[in-house]
Amino acid sequence: METTLGLDNFPSPAELLSKYEAWKGLSPEASKIAFHDYRDMGKTPRYYQINAINSAVEAIAKGQQRLLLVMATGTGKTFTAFQLIWRLWKSGAKKRILFLADRNVLVDQTMVNDFRPFTGAMAKLSTHAKTIERADGTRESLTLAIDKKRRINAAYEIYLGLYQALTGPQEHQKIFKELSPDFFDLIIIDECHRGSAAEDSAWREILEHFSTATQIGMTATPKETEYASNMDYFGQPMYTYSLKEGISDGFLAPYKVIRSHIDRDVEGYRPTPGQLDREGNEVEDRQYNIKDFDRTLVLDDRTKLVARRVTQFLKESGDRMQKTIVFCVDQEHAARMRQALINENADLVAKDHRYVMRITGGDKDGLNELPNFIDPESDYPVIVTTSRLLSTGVDAQTCRLIVIDREIGSMTEFKQIVGRGTRVHQDSGKKFFTLIDFRGATNHFSDPEFDGDPVQIYVPPDDGTMTPPKDGTDTASTVDDDETGPETLPAMPPDTPGTNGPIRKIYVDGVGATILKERVEYLDADGKLITESLQDFTRKHLTRRFATLDDFLRRWNA
Template identity: 55%
Template sequence: MTKITNRTVDKAFEIYLCLYQAVTGTEEDQNIYKQFSWEFFDLIIVDECHRGSAADDAAWRQVLDYFESATQIGLTATPKETKEVSNIEYFGEPIYTYSFRQGISDGFLAPYKVVRIGLDKDLDGWRPEVGQTDKYGQVIEDREYNDLDFDRSLILEKRTALVARKVTEFLKATDRFAKTIVFCENIDHAERMRQALVNANPDLAAANSKYVMRITGDSDEGKAQLDNFIDPESAYPVVATTSRLMTTGVDAQTCHLIVLDRRINSMTEFKQIIGRGTRINEDYNKLFFTIMDFKRATALFADPDFDGDPVQIYEPTVEDPPVPPEDGEEGAEDEVIVDDFGDPLDDGEGPRPPRTKYYVDNVEVRVATERVQYLDANGRLITESLTDYSRKTVLKAYSSLSEFLTVWNDAERKQAILDELAGQGVFLEELAEQVGRDYDAFDLICHVAFDQPPLTRRERADKVKKRNLFAKYGDQARAVLEALLQKYADAGITSVESLDILKVSPLSGLGTPVEIIKLFGGKDGYLAAIRELETALYQTAA
């Protein structure tokens, strides 16, 4: 196998990897693919075939036409069917399809939920008073402005600040260091959103200037940070504002939040944007993600061409918490394609007349009252509480309390059960917002699904202490178990099951992880002690 580089052809290999650009050019001597005979290849595989390969007039189609005797297979996650571009017309009907929904069901792709926030000016529009001027003294054209105009011809600065505040509220309620991508209308909007997010997060932005970064095609500084953003081991940047640069070709494995503040009318683009969050990374606890939608772009979920339904749609009112209380070689698609008004920079029609952009800083924008909705496993829109949805889902997996208790008590890792339920749309963090933050995941499930009276984590921990479970251990091992019990009371069973807890205070003060494990005679002895602790914690269950 070889990769074709430097326009050099060696016919001694069996498999060749290349870019179209590496074997074609405007000059005939650059078309090195012709150094192969037309019948040289038996099989040609075209990745991302929705791009140049699918268009009749594409410069690269000549390569496929030249090797017409070979079997040609096109691969794409976002096939295109337009008047100009058709994957089916050239490659034929799909011979194999693996749907987004199936990928989520099989555990390869992350499930997600949607937080929809409707802003009053977006929903109702806005009209200036007669003679009203913007912040620079320009008289605003008298007409009805709507979300087609916002952040293009009309900038409502308080709208930008409100979006930044809602995003910040969500991160503060979940994880302020969760990787986040904010998709904006254009580069100017992305810069204003970056500044608004800095203003909304002055503490973290002051601690590290890379907390919020604008990553757009015109920003060398931002593009230089793209690799750090997608690197799971790199803490910064945390929040990236962009327009089109990060729509595709960005493998953001730990992206937990995607914010849509840009109109999206293309199903292909919508799928590409959603794809930025679908990677699963268990090592970094990336098991699902959230879409925060300010532009009603997620209405595309109802399109029959979309096959990956969200597990939840949440539309908070102004008084509601931000999280559900119930519950690059890709540069060809960069921002340079459109201007701040969304118009092509080069549309082939010559110079356009200048357009006026208004900046308005004294118009209030508010969150409108909306409703809470969920999509069930079959994609039907339903209106019920997360509690009811969770109860039905748990009962499908466990028909009785005794069955659940058997599985729970036999599980070596309780987290495996919680991950399985999360994959079916039972998000315990959101459920805890309604039932109670002090309850263990076990008690939330038993209470919601089987009507059992819940105990707080503190109550369970106190019951174990009264039984003097640790008497058989030495002083140091007993101190470790008591610290673990305290960690359970504070954070739940998941923290106790992870060996990483041994690196955290106060356990880190009792010795290194190796030293602590030796107190129990080795890893097997330590894990046996953890199992004994878990058994004692849940022994009081009905």
């Protein structure tokens, strides 16, 4: 019924609350948890963060024990986790909380930045004392919850730690078993795609020990394979905010893709009779292809060509100081790529040797420079080579160029690598980034599972220039029918010491390598290739949205 209400006839706040609780299915006790306020951090949570937090808090208030939140890289999962913990902790619903991650840098930066309001009640599950620089430049010592005898101090309420610090293959390393199974009320697992999905993973072991706790998995890329499933453990996502939504809303940086095809990758390589390697041994006579390059067979000229092409792009862009990550096959390949990039950029390396650095699990100097690389205020390092260490959990806000020179078989890993560049950084003017692909990894864009598409397609002219013009007056092309790209391999293990030992590589010099062709891709919002000029494409979509110039000007002025 529609009626006119007098001012005295409006429902009272108590009546509205009662109606809201009934609509949400909340008991009076549950509503006290669900309605507890946010912590004022000087910034308002974004709408999707509010949606994610509210959905999770309401579900927990109703008694749900396992939840999955899916949020694209760069959309503030850590800030979301803080507000979620704050509301549950302050409302009294959860008294002891564990935040699990798999990278030291992520835990340390979380403690001194987003989680700083927990100081006094918070400690790190570690025995290694450390002083960390905060976002405002001040330094802070971390509070530790494990003593030298590996005993856990149970006096704190908020614990952060690495799953590696809590467990191991030997029974005496499973330090988490010192705590009773009901010690924690809430466990949040950051980047949960990396471990907890697999039934035999270390994270799963910890989660099952504390099975009475409410467990929340957070990831940008939920893993669903024949062998591992986040959703099997946590259930369907409680809330999802995708890469495509983030780009559309303007919270994440769009990107363009340059695909570079090297002749040796496309045609393969077969040694000439009697061809010797660098050590003077004859190279086995067979056809080598992209699956072999830099894994079992090293063509030094190919490495130099990639370094030269990346340097050319930086020079043509007009900014050789833009932060760049080059993903390589393994640590040894990352070391060779670093050397090749140093030789191509000798002038800037002479000014500061940190212009090019290798940052891998086995490189102490590089790991020491990781905080400087992700610090927007630090100029150096500029270019870093890595294999898998930087593919996830590293907040490189000012990264403007990502180079892929290894095959990526995992969609999860591919999304994580793309996510290294999606953060918008207003202070430095970063509003988009570029991805250069030498291995066909960007074939994942055509996979239905990928939810965030590159924004443009551009065909470079024959004069060899690397960078598309800024005014968008380029021509475009559809993908050639035979251009399927190289076959992808299963994901390689992380670049930490393995159990199978290093693979012996064959080094061959003087073979040569050239770029056969390059294509810069621009896609529309539906992931379809744009086959018209960028000007025509823009004109069509502007006129679809604004009927007249006056309509456009009114919106612009508003």
